[in-house]
Amino acid sequence: MTQTDRPKIVLAYSGGLDTSIILKWLQTERGYDVVAFTADLGQGDEVEEARVKALNTGAVAAYALDLREEFVRDYVFPMFRSSALYEGYYLLGTSIARPLIAKKMVEIAEQEGAVAVSHGATGKGNDQVRFEMTAYALKPDIVTVAPWRDWDFQGRADLEAFAREHGIPVPTTQKDPWSMDANLLHISFEGGILEDPWNEPPAHMFKLTVSPEDAPDQPEYVEVEFENGDAVAINGERLSPAALLAKANEIGGRNGVGRIDLVENRFVGMKSRGVYETPGGTLLYHARRAVESLTLDREVLHQRDALAPKYAELVYNGFWFAPEREALQVYIDHVARSVTGTARLKLYKGNCTVVGRKAPGSLYDKDLVSFEAGGDYNQHDAGAFIKLNALRMRVQARVGAKAGQKEVERV
């Protein structure tokens, strides 16, 4: 591969038709030398194949990196420490992958002397924001190119004509009537037939989970161990972060756990419908909350839970590398440090129910709570506690009563 004087651009390349077209378009229509980058985040594709294909499609260089451990250890697990859900349900599987991919793109750009980065995200979604926000935050002088926003193609026919013209093979099989994004944390589905929010997703769409109906007729019990805020073992087997998440996916998936169907609010201002499979994430979410319930102080838990929606919003909107996310992370990491213990879950045909939890530093005190007297809790204190808590309401009621009396007198 010879050095040209054309500017270099790093492209997040999946190996699929669309990013192949983008690769060629950046090269032929925008005059870039394209450096392709394919990340293995556990999406299940062969990234080395994508690397070779990129070179064949005209890339001047191509990278394929296995990022699975980094993804789970430095992105998914820190996020999990927050117990945050976006809009009450979404476990942020796509959101959390984008900053890592963009960070690697920036690193490759610096290594390759590239001036720009590009991606295959559309102009209506969140991913463009997540990619570009990260790139700007890490390399403020970077140029971002979002072909879906910029090119003149009108619809897929134009795209495929361009592909054929440039020798990019166009699959003849029917495309799925939805689009998909997969990684070790989840698969998301959106678009196409899912755009009608009244339509139930078809059963054959799902990939990581069996349907609850097809799951085993016997419940499966699973124990998850946490140390200082992170899951470290499943059923007694210590695993690396990525291996643990994969294991959790396997267990959750075979029991039909973790399907979510949601209308959510995008950062760019519109509502969209997403369907998600997050078997391992769902399992770890409930397991973590169970261990938190023993090990986190009440007020700490409540404060943390009040901040979690904001944290989720930041991750969802692409502000992973923003200082406000980092500041909240410092708080969340501090809180998570005491989350050490074990949760026992029962999985059964889509259900994931906590049925037991224990912790060496548990703040649960059986003696304190027992109906029988004992411990250093004096029941007589409760009456006084209530009286002082009620004091301001009693004062207000008296003032109100006086006011009411006056109103009557006025008549």
Next chain:
Amino acid sequence: MTQTDRPKIVLAYSGGLDTSIILKWLQTERGYDVVAFTADLGQGDEVEEARVKALNTGAVAAYALDLREEFVRDYVFPMFRSSALYEGYYLLGTSIARPLIAKKMVEIAEQEGAVAVSHGATGKGNDQVRFEMTAYALKPDIVTVAPWRDWDFQGRADLEAFAREHGIPVPTTQKDPWSMDANLLHISFEGGILEDPWNEPPAHMFKLTVSPEDAPDQPEYVEVEFENGDAVAINGERLSPAALLAKANEIGGRNGVGRIDLVENRFVGMKSRGVYETPGGTLLYHARRAVESLTLDREVLHQRDALAPKYAELVYNGFWFAPEREALQVYIDHVARSVTGTARLKLYKGNCTVVGRKAPGSLYDKDLVSFEAGGDYNQHDAGAFIKLNALRMRVQARVGAKAGQKEVERV
């Protein structure tokens, strides 16, 4: 019933052994004339029986009131409008019943000229707070008597001896090794064998729900309609609030929906373990969130969700009649007004999954979100939107880079 010069006290009377003992204790040990009050909140007991038993046990008067509609309409439904859960899971079934019972006690106290109220809640739990806080807020000069905090009995043997001594029949059947509280919204279980948070609750404990294993092998679909924030119809049948909740319980219950097992934080400062069955509440919770997802503006939803944990805490802690709960309710009611639409749920062996939602005033716009171009969304705008959102991070990165440079120079 003759007028005495003894002071009157209103007792929340269930008809069971414990409140019968309390009735007698208030009368004989504290010198009160006892007015018993039994509320029908849908707990499934015969309240008229309790009324008669109260009179037989020595009450100078006894009330039995059917509060089911008031309970659901003025307490449960307003609370539901917040989509609040306590500590991520608990639907507040016991918490929301106590203020209504206490309010009625105060009303009866005023009617009967009683100076005090009493209840059978223990000195370690939340219910004492909820009862007494409400009483103080509504009648600041009320006296509250909490026998479980005040009497000298040591354990159940003493209690039962007192009962026998005063002719109160003591059941010879073995007590359940847990305690229970039931109403139209839920049944809660706590204490006894549940006090070990590692123990799974026994299958035969549950009453409102079949176990997922025993639920039908075919999924059941259900449609819930909301108008201006409240559920009004199930499967097209318009129902009163209480009837609707009962119907939702029936449907959810037969599909094993709504069991929760939780270690939670009490207001009096300890952790406790609670197990709950809330079939209808769970079903309505997810249905509501689905309709909210179409009808609530993104920022309104996020703001509401940031306030919901605080709202849940207030309800849980017994501050229903506090001005801060009332102020939040005004906000929540305003927000809920636009929640009009229908959710479609699939129930299957414990699962309750939203599979469709629609609304006449839906803010979801298929044209806007579709991958195909069109509508008044210009994709080019997105790049500029991202750039301005990233501006402060770019400035910071530049300053950081300069600072880094300086640090290097210093060396």
Next chain:
Amino acid sequence: MTQTDRPKIVLAYSGGLDTSIILKWLQTERGYDVVAFTADLGQGDEVEEARVKALNTGAVAAYALDLREEFVRDYVFPMFRSSALYEGYYLLGTSIARPLIAKKMVEIAEQEGAVAVSHGATGKGNDQVRFEMTAYALKPDIVTVAPWRDWDFQGRADLEAFAREHGIPVPTTQKDPWSMDANLLHISFEGGILEDPWNEPPAHMFKLTVSPEDAPDQPEYVEVEFENGDAVAINGERLSPAALLAKANEIGGRNGVGRIDLVENRFVGMKSRGVYETPGGTLLYHARRAVESLTLDREVLHQRDALAPKYAELVYNGFWFAPEREALQVYIDHVARSVTGTARLKLYKGNCTVVGRKAPGSLYDKDLVSFEAGGDYNQHDAGAFIKLNALRMRVQARVGAKAGQKEVERV
């Protein structure tokens, strides 16, 4: 004025050089028939003069409206009810005026059949956002034209050349080395010599306030009365909202009250330096807080104060007509209803100190707080109250102690 087939645009027209150039530019370079609109918000200019000038400059129609009462009653006072400050200091004097101007522009656009609105705000500031966000929210199909973002002029020389070319008189006096925005609530100064945040603003810049050094040597006492959340009288004289604010400006201004010097964060992503004079607003802010301190319940006040920064951010960023601001307003208005009472302030050479407050429904209870015993507060209750509040910390300390002990044993 004859009907043309050119599209109409409504321009927020001040009568100054810049908006005169804009008027002409919209007409000659963009082919619009321009409808000028000048609002009297108490900025002290003669709006009728501006109206005539607009017609002379080529406007097909020109409106001059006295909006002072509407401004204070429907915008300033509702905002004041929140006791919100932006970034700890800024009383939002410019921010709150923009939505009203934009709303009137939209109304005139509908009346005149105009398709577009335009304004003289630059492309770097907040005002463009406030104008255009309001226009979009009220009339989603409106076109907005922001000449400062769109035209090709490079610097003031180009602008003035265009002006002379089109017969617009260019003042020969030196421009102030800063820019200004005035209304009944405040004057803001920014730009020019103020852009160095280390520079003290020059004494002669200020207009609404004397400098503290030049204020009278004798303090002035003033009493402000509030009813249901709004100021209604000063020193016993009942005044309309606009007259009251004008009066407060006069009193505060002559005592040097209300100067603020701030580096603030704009919505478009940059920091900027602003200097403000808000004499009446400052006076009313402290007076209101004093009355709130007597009349608002503790928890309500704390909750309201936790929401106030978000409310301020919404107003600052131009989201006045957004549903999340409206929802917060419902809350704020509810809370404000009980703010009825009188504050006494001492003004002296820039100081504005509360020295007394009273309220008919005051929740302050002298008997309760007095060191002498009495009232229905039982001091013994306090010990129990503390114990229950400390319970969770005691449990945690014990667990920590045990953990520490174990760690020691391990060594």
Next chain:
Amino acid sequence: MTQTDRPKIVLAYSGGLDTSIILKWLQTERGYDVVAFTADLGQGDEVEEARVKALNTGAVAAYALDLREEFVRDYVFPMFRSSALYEGYYLLGTSIARPLIAKKMVEIAEQEGAVAVSHGATGKGNDQVRFEMTAYALKPDIVTVAPWRDWDFQGRADLEAFAREHGIPVPTTQKDPWSMDANLLHISFEGGILEDPWNEPPAHMFKLTVSPEDAPDQPEYVEVEFENGDAVAINGERLSPAALLAKANEIGGRNGVGRIDLVENRFVGMKSRGVYETPGGTLLYHARRAVESLTLDREVLHQRDALAPKYAELVYNGFWFAPEREALQVYIDHVARSVTGTARLKLYKGNCTVVGRKAPGSLYDKDLVSFEAGGDYNQHDAGAFIKLNALRMRVQARVGAKAGQKEVERV
């Protein structure tokens, strides 16, 4: 001093009449051996004198510790990093001193083998909570004795009789008609003639500040330097935390800065009136905010400011050693790390106005904000930014318009 078999108690002893009575009462009426402890927090009293007096009054041991540096370094400055005010005004001068005193009491208790601690705080105030909460959090098995809640004296006559009886000298001078608490951060005044919140405090009450009227006729300029979140120098002179605060008090005090008059809400449920002098704290508060305005990211600042009221509440209520305060502190300390820079303040007859600020890592970018074009800010981006921010409001307006249309049609 001989070893007795009486239990030991550590008493926070001021040397004044009241705590001398308490010392004797604990000894004679409660059978304790009293260990007196007097802390020098900069209140201006001679603590060694108190130590001797304690021994003379009957203490078995007496400690006098100079805690000024520890107080400012480990309590005041960490709290200042939050820029928190309680209820909008109060700088928490008394609140922040109590945890340190109580911590020392616990340390002395452990050293002396004491089983209990005692203090002179009344049963109606916040200080009892702050003392005892700290004690419980640090030593969960401690016994706390609050004589003001427990003894049978009725009013001051009883107290003084007891004093005389036990040879404690009773001052014959008239007591001030208010009570006072002083330390290096502030003096607070409450009670007595201040209990009527309509009464202006008398001019002769104040001690740390001259009245604005008596302050110099010439303004004084002062520069405060911050490094990584803490003030380190005044007017170029580097000082230890305590010395810096003393210096700030001196400068602020001679210019009449820092008087606050407030009705506030106590944790025990009542409103009370407090008057405070915090000259140095006020000066440092505004100086810090000025440096923050240059060095903190917008979203970080807004998030921090949203948490500050909660932080202030925790400090005020006595939860300094609670895990939720510690977790917030971790966040606040992280945020504060970048607060490095200098503020320039103008002090004049009670006014404390920021007139300049600079910082080596300032995020303020003059080129970006300047009206003239340039930098990497493209003004065209602003229009697109606004459009996407307005998108959800436009959708809503369209839906609303359609709904409105329908409503009209219905008529």
